[in-house]
Amino acid sequence: xxxxxxxxxxxxxxxxxxxxxxxxxxxxxxxxxxxxxxxxxxxxxxxxxxxxxxxxxxxxxxxxxxxxxxxxxxxxxxxxxxxxxxxxxxxxxxxxxxxxxxxxxxxxxxxxxxxxxxxxxxxxxxxxxxxxxxxxxxxx
Numbered sequence: 468x469x470x471x472x473x474x475x476x477x478x479x480x481x482x483x484x485x486x487x488x489x490x491x492x493x494x495x496x497x498x499x500x501x502x503x504x505x506x507x508x509x510x511x512x513x514x515x516x517x518x519x520x521x522x523x524x525x526x527x528x529x530x531x532x533x534x535x536x537x538x539x540x541x542x543x544x545x546x547x548x549x550x551x552x553x554x555x556x557x558x559x560x561x562x563x564x565x566x567x568x569x570x571x572x573x574x575x576x577x578x579x580x581x582x583x584x585x586x587x588x589x590x591x592x593x594x595x596x597x598x599x600x601x602x603x604x605x606x607x
Contacts, residue, residue, distance in 0.1 A: 478529055485522040488515055573597045 535541055577593040586596040 481522050481526050485519050488519050569597055
């Protein structure tokens with residue numbers, strides 16, 4: 468058997484399983500549980516819902532894989548992933564650089580203004596004040 472036949476077979480089997488669980492849930496007692504005054508155990512209903520939810524998520528992933536395979540979009544998805552990954556690495560390097568600069572300014576502000584200004588009394592307050600200062604919120 469090839470992989471496409473297995474994927475198609477798994478789609479059909481998962482759809483039948485999800486449909487049968489929904490059908491089992493829709494028997495007479497579970498449909499009208501909002502209109503009754505007796506105690507209703509909602510654990511089984513939630514369990515049915517979770518099972519169907521997971522199966523349908525798996526179905527969605529498999530069908531999405533089939534669509535990507537049919538439209539031959541894997542190269543575009545790979546290109547999109549690579550460009551986001553390169554952008555993330557660049558932003559992470561910049562973020563590390565900025566954090567060290569902010570920590571330096573925070574330590575200097577805490578040492579200089581800590582005894583005199585309330586916003587710089589602790590290191591955390593100093594960091595927050597410097598961060599707000601760089602964002603344009605001047606608190607004096």
